[in-house]
Amino acid sequence: MTRFIHQNLYIFYTAVLGLFTANVFIENAALEYVVGILAIPMLLFSVLGATNLFRILGAVFILIGTVMYIYADLPYYQIPLYLTSTMPLLTFLTVLPWMNSIVRAARFDRRINELMKANVTDLSKLYVRSSFTTYTLASFINLSALSLSQEVLLENMSKMKKKVKDSFISRTTLRAFAVALAWSPMEIIVAITVDATGVSYLSYLPWLLLCSVLVISIDWIWGKRTFNSISYTPSIERTNHKLDIRKIAFKIVHLLIALTIFMIIVVTIGNHFQLNFILAVTLVILPFSFVWALLIRRWRSFLSIGWKTWKMRTNGLQNFVLLFLSLAFFSNSLNETPFLQVIQEPFLATSEYPLVTLILIQMMYLVMSMIGVHPIATIAVLMEVLQPMYAFINPLSIGMVLITGALATATVGTYGVTVTMTSMNTKQNPYHITLRNMPFALLYGGIGTLIGYLLL
Incomplete structure (x- = not known):
């Protein structure tokens, strides 16, 4: 029975999230309550497939939320209405695999990954090349880029000592991944921050790009110096592999043009229909992916890859369903009590010292990531806490720190998805990955904080 439920969760999730999205436009109170009622079995089913870490997080948020709900003396029949505020994020995650699928269907990922498969005689050059590859792919296919890049590097570096290989892969892939997502409209942290601060995505874009380019450039210099003295022996199978720069450049330009058009459409539709950023991105992804597949004549492979990927990813959403629904209950209950003011006091x-506030946000992310709290959970609390401060501090400055601080934890969050995945792929201790990347996380967060401070 459990297996049957797990294999068909995508039907239930899609139905509930579809109803929620439709009601955003219909604005029917009865339908809103129905969606809230359906969120309860969503929450219960998700517990079955969620990992222990997310079960603990979900249990903590629900327990504390329940205490605050009772303290606020709210009627029990309103509980369903307190579970739906984070559903836009779940809807966003549900359609995201379709954008990843068109990139894979057009074989953009394979072509760009050839950058790492070509003959390289210097480990420092391989660092920049593999970092650039991961950076480019992560901008479009998010987490899948990490797995692809690490797979290629493990193959190419099969003759290298394990200590060198582990250090190299955990640096170049995780750091490029974290930096690439800073400006991506398809990164959920960016979408959450845009909506939370009320600052348009286009206002963030140039500063996020600046931060991203600065950090990745510094890391390339850092990486080249670190690995310059270490000899590199590529795998025999790849020594004679020829690199077609023109084809790869064409693929990268194609992707950049597609992403630019996508961003223009999202901003235009969001402004015209007065939609929040998350909803605008969610509504554009599916039709944009389908039209893109038609234009490049990859319709059949897109549908084949897209359906399998979407079904698998949606069935595997239990962690985020549990996290987001419990977070919604916690956040909405918190807003009904005076405890929110207590949490706001330190901020x-x-x-009067904005720099201290920005540093405090960064440190909160790092500390919470060390104990296994997902940055989305951290930002959900920070959004409620920081809202009154928009009157004193430029929301754009706060947003810069919220984004860079959250993404920096992708390189050091010992119990996070990215570090755990890297640990499993390379068979190394996750704490070693955390310690190795901590200086980079502080650098990334520090540059984000500096830019945020200069924007005050």
């Missing part, structure tokens, strides 16, 4: 106390 309000530093309002």
